[in-house]
Structure formats: structure tokens, C-alpha cells
Amino acid sequence: MAIKKFxxxxxxxxxxxKCIYNFQENDIYIPITVLEELDKFKKGNDDINFNAREFSRDLDLLADNSIFTKGVSLGDSLGKLYIVTSYDYPEALQQTFSEKTPDHRILAVAYQLQKKYKNTIFISKDINLRLKAKSLGIVAEDYISDKVTSADIFDKKHATFSHVEAHLVDDLYKSKEGIPVEKFSFCSDIEPNECFIIKSSKSGVLARYNSFNQKVERVEKNKVFGIEPRNAEQAFAFNVMLDNNIKLVALTGKSGTGKTLLALAAALEQQENFQQVLLARPIVALGNKDLGYLPGDDKRKVSPYMQPLFDNLNVIKHQFNYQGKEVYKIEEMQREQKLVIEALAYIRGRSLSNTFFIVDEAQNLTPHEIKTIITRAGEETKIIFTGDIQQIDQPYLDMHSNGLVYMIDRMRGQELFAHINLTKGERSALSELASNLL
Structure with a gap:
């Protein structure tokens, strides 16, 4: 097979x-303009700043003078890495893109390499730049190393198993320990911690397959720290989040389905089991220089983006008497830093020991960022990711390449993981109507 040039x-x-290691035996070319652009991203606390710094460190370990001429090996069974320093701005680009912007200078390198070598492909996550490349006859593709091929797991509702023997449904209602999964005909069709509805000719029951004891257990609609589940999916969400054996949970769903509120209620219900409850969300606007014009230090600049988390906390407070012990406990936790609401950019490097960690708007994270968060979890830590893959604000992520869907795709079938997709909006009739029709 011919070596490709990327x-x-x-x-x-x-x-x-780490992308340069994901192209197998093929060669990688990096225009010098890319290094110039990376240099602008080195300073800052956001994840793209971290990635820029880490790539520069890795490149420094690899690079010698041959990287500009013969290329340097990326390792066994991998290709070579080249940095392209000299190039012309061909007439074809001058006619179409007269302004020599960094993007156009990168295209110039791709244009000349494609004229020189066969099997040359330009890789970019910028849709418009890929279209520009194709207009010049350059083969252009998205970076798909961490891309999920199908997101159908977000289209379907929870499973319903009908025509189950009536005595099994009755036994589920009576048994606190559950029923061995092998007694059900659908046992081979369910995954660990999957939630579903079981129906007989007489009645139905909400259930979950507990893979830790190999039993099907009944799921009850119990109120959790003042919040009562309004539908089956919300009851499922509470059930998996309150199970101490499940360390990683993904809650997905459209706006208004209660993802963040349910996660926060579950955290407060179990706060005695953890040293800290931590809520965080990525701030996409940190990469936008307009944020710098906001008054105050970094904490004040990002505080408006944390407001939805505080709003959910206030919803829970309003379920109780404002002088009650529950409200006092929440405020005490905030004073003692046992309940912390923070921008995700400030979590980097923090130890996640004995923590109930909620990451909101996780659809705006890359797969690498999701991995970084999970790999910092200690033994007694539980992580909840919430997000709506239809509302992605990062310009280079989509519903197939964001970290949330990547994590769900890779973790399916693992005992420590559960995924609940919420489909019914409960914020208001108007919110539900807008979510469905607009």
C-alpha cells in the first residue's frame, strides 16, 4: 500500500x-504557519492552550535538523514527521484567495505537496477551510481518529419488553433483592446497568439490570433531595446516580429534560459519602478575546457562564423552607468549600479524590479532555457528565466527534458505567414545544 502524505x-x-501518532505508517507534514499559530495559543488556562503547550514539548523532543529535510521517525510502524518551511504562493491561490492569511498559507503548502506527491490529503476540522481546499482540487478530510460513526444511541428511548410472564413482574414488585437475569427471555439483549420497562398482560414495572449481582431490579420513583422524578427516564437517572458501584454516568438529552438538576440533587443526597461535591462546565468563550473586555479578574469574567449551575441549585433550595435544615446544609457546604461551582478550566491539575464531580455541557469537550478528567478520578470518586449533543458551541466539534458521545460509545457495556438519555422535556409546555419544533 502506498504511503500517504497528510x-x-x-x-x-x-x-x-497526540494526533501525529494516529496516522499509522503514513507521513505527516506540518506547515511552519501552523507552528506560528500554535505559538499564539500557548498562554492561557483553557484546554486548547494546554494542547498547544504539550504539542510543542513533544515536538521539541522529536525535532532535529532533519525534520526540515528528511523527516524524523514517529516510532515503530509509524511514518515520518516533516515541517515545511519554504513554499510559494501559487497563482491558483492568488486568483481565488488573494489575501495571504494563515489559512491560505497552509493551503498553499497543501496545494504544492499535492502537486508533488500522490496520495496527499489535507486534514482540518474547519469545514470552510476544507471546502476552500476542495475548490483548489486538494483532497481534504476531517480528523476522524476519535469520531463516532453512529450517534443512534441518542435517538432511541429506553427499551420496553412486553409480553413478559405476569409472575415475573409480580415478583419484581415483591422482591427487594431483584430477580436473576437469566429468568428473563431478553437477558441476552441488555447491557450492564441498562434501564428499561417490563410489561405483562396485567401490569408494568420500571427495571434495571444490575450487572454487579446479575439481577434485574425494580426502579422506584423516589424523591431525591426534594426533587421528584416526573417520568421513567428521570427515575432511571436517579437510580444509577445513587448506586455507589457505578462510578461513571452520562446524562444526555435536549434542553429542559432536567439533566443538571437531577445530577445536583443526586449529589446533595449523597453528600455525606463524599468529601466534596464539585460542579464544573467548560467555557467556550474563554477562547474569544471579547471575554477579556469584561470587568474583573478571571473568576468574575467567567461567573456569568456559571449562572445556570447556580440557578439549578436555587431550584433545589426552593423545594424546602428557606430556614430549613436542608437549605442551611447547602449554604454550609458552600461556605466550607464542600460544594464548589467552578469553571472547568480551573479544575486542571486538581485531585479528584472522594469527589462527586458533575461536568455540565460536556458535549463541548474533546475526547482528549474527557479522558483527562476521567483518568484523574480516585477510587471513591463518581463522575457525572451531562450534555445535549444538539447544542455544541465548539466550532471544531460535531455530534460525532465531541468527547461526550465518544466516551459513551467507548464505555458502553462496562460495569462501572451507565448512560441515560432523557427525551421528555419537563421545564414547561412552552419549552418542550420549542425544543421539538424550532
Whole structure:
């Protein structure tokens, strides 16, 4: 098979700083303009700044003078890495893109390499830049190393198993320990911690397959720290989040389905079991210089983006008497830093020991960022990711390449993981109507 030549755009490296090792035996070309752009991203606390710094460190370990001429090996069974320093701005680009922007200079490198070598491909996560490349006859593709091929897991509702023997449904209602899974005909069709509805000719029951004891257990609609589940999916969500054996939970669903509120209620219900309850969300606008014009220090600049988390906390407070012990406990936890609401950018490097950690808006994280968060979890830590894959604000992520869907795809079938997809909006009739029709 002929060796391919891949030219990488800056955004690919900012998305995954280890990307150069994901092209097997093929060669990688990085235009010098990409390094110039990466240099602008080195300072800052956001994840793209971290990726820019890490890539530069890795490149420093690899690079010698041959990287500009003969290329340097990326390792066994991998290709070579080249940095392209000299190039012309061909007439074809001058006619179409007269302004020599960094993007156009990168395209110039791709254009010349494609004229020189067969099997040359330009890799970018920028849709418009890929279209520009194709207009010049350059083969252009998205970076798909961490892309999920199907997101159908977000389209379906929970499973319903009908025509189950009536005595099994009755036994589920009576038994606190559950029923061995092998007694059900659908036992081979369910995954660990999957939630579903079981129906007989007489009645139905909410259930979950507990893979830790190999039993099907009944799921009850119990109120959790003042919040009562309004539908089956919300009851399922509480059930898996309150199970101490499940360390990683993904709650997905459209706006208004209660993802963040349910996660926060579950955290407060179990706060005695953890040293800290931590809520965080990524701030996409940190990469936008307009944020710098907001008054105050970094904490004040990002505080408006944390407001939805505080709003959910206030919803829970309003379920109780404002002088009650529950409200006092929440305020005490905040004073003692046992309940912390923070921008995700400030969590980097923090130890996640004995923590109930909620990551909101996780659809705006890259697969690498999700991995970084999970791999910092200690033995007694539980992590809840919430997100709506239809509302992605990161310009280089989509419903197939964001970290939330990547994590769910890779973790399916694992005992320590559960995924609940919430489909029914409960915020208001108007919110539900808008979510469905607009």
C-alpha cells in the first residue's frame, strides 16, 4: 500500500495534541504557519492552550535538523514527521484567495505537496477551510481518529419488553433483592446497568439490570433531595446516580429534560459519602478575546457562564423552607468549600479524590479532555457528565466527534458505567414545544 502524505491544520493539533501518532505508517507534514499559530495559543488556562503547550514539548523532543529535510521517525510502524518551511504562493491561490492569511498559507503548502506527491490529503476540522481546499482540487478530510460513526444511541428511548410472564413482574414488585437475569427471555439483549420497562398482560414495572449481582431490579420513583422524578427516564437517572458501584454516568438529552438538576440533587443526597461535591462546565468563550473586555479578574469574567449551575441549585433550595435544615446544609457546604461551582478550566491539575464531580455541557469537550478528567478520578470518586449533543458551541466539534458521545460509545457495556438519555422535556409546555419544533 502506498504511503500517504497528510498535511495537518492547526485546529487538529489543538483538538488532539497526540494526533501525529494516529496516522499509522503514513507521513505527516506540518506547515511552519501552523507552528506560528500554535505559538499564539500557548498562554492561557483553557484546554486548547494546554494542547498547544504539550504539542510543542513533544515536538521539541522529536525535532532535529532533519525534520526540515528528511523527516524524523514517529516510532515503530509509524511514518515520518516533516515541517515545511519554504513554499510559494501559487497563482491558483492568488486568483481565488488573494489575501495571504494563515489559512491560505497552509493551503498553499497543501496545494504544492499535492502537486508533488500522490496520495496527499489535507486534514482540518474547519469545514470552510476544507471546502476552500476542495475548490483548489486538494483532497481534504476531517480528523476522524476519535469520531463516532453512529450517534443512534441518542435517538432511541429506553427499551420496553412486553409480553413478559405476569409472575415475573409480580415478583419484581415483591422482591427487594431483584430477580436473576437469566429468568428473563431478553437477558441476552441488555447491557450492564441498562434501564428499561417490563410489561405483562396485567401490569408494568420500571427495571434495571444490575450487572454487579446479575439481577434485574425494580426502579422506584423516589424523591431525591426534594426533587421528584416526573417520568421513567428521570427515575432511571436517579437510580444509577445513587448506586455507589457505578462510578461513571452520562446524562444526555435536549434542553429542559432536567439533566443538571437531577445530577445536583443526586449529589446533595449523597453528600455525606463524599468529601466534596464539585460542579464544573467548560467555557467556550474563554477562547474569544471579547471575554477579556469584561470587568474583573478571571473568576468574575467567567461567573456569568456559571449562572445556570447556580440557578439549578436555587431550584433545589426552593423545594424546602428557606430556614430549613436542608437549605442551611447547602449554604454550609458552600461556605466550607464542600460544594464548589467552578469553571472547568480551573479544575486542571486538581485531585479528584472522594469527589462527586458533575461536568455540565460536556458535549463541548474533546475526547482528549474527557479522558483527562476521567483518568484523574480516585477510587471513591463518581463522575457525572451531562450534555445535549444538539447544542455544541465548539466550532471544531460535531455530534460525532465531541468527547461526550465518544466516551459513551467507548464505555458502553462496562460495569462501572451507565448512560441515560432523557427525551421528555419537563421545564414547561412552552419549552418542550420549542425544543421539538424550532
Amino acid at each position: 498535511i495537518l491544520d492547526t485546529n487538529v493539533i489543538l483538538h488532539d495534541y
